[in-house]
Amino acid sequence: MKILFAVMAVLAVIFFAPPVLKRFNSQALHGSTDKRIMQSSKDVRHNMATEERHTFDEAFGLIQKFKMQEGENAFAKAVDGKSPEEIVDIARKEVEAKIAAGDPEFKNYKSWEDMLSKKAAEDAPKKPAGQQPPPQLRQSERTGRE
DSSP, X not given: OHHHHHHHHHHHHHHHHHHHHHHHTTTSOOOSSHHHHHHHHHHHXXXXXXXXXHHHHHHHHHHHHHHHTTOTTHHHHHHTTOOHHHHHHHHHHHHHHHHXXXXXXXXXXXXXXXXXXXXXXXXXXXXXXXXXXXXOSSOSSOOSOO
């Protein structure tokens, strides 16, 4: 009977350890290939607030775009082991350098923050002028009940 409990305990540890440990170590991107980095980024994004997620997504996409020009797996090498804050810092430095160099792709922006705010405004859903808000689906008060 003791052997059965020992085997069950070992199986429980094997079964539950990876998901539990993954949550504790999900604050950095890990992977040696682009595909693994993408999966890791999804795990990291899961626990972020919306504003942080938008900034991270923008930084992640820009780094990916910049590093794709350098060659195969350059992107994975650049972000492997980095935290979301480090990735945002890397992207901020690269964008600021491109703005200072007068890159035509970034000529419309004055700084990293300006670029983020303009892109957020572009992504926001636009309401047609003069349109009224949709009616509420439920009434907040119920009449006729006592």
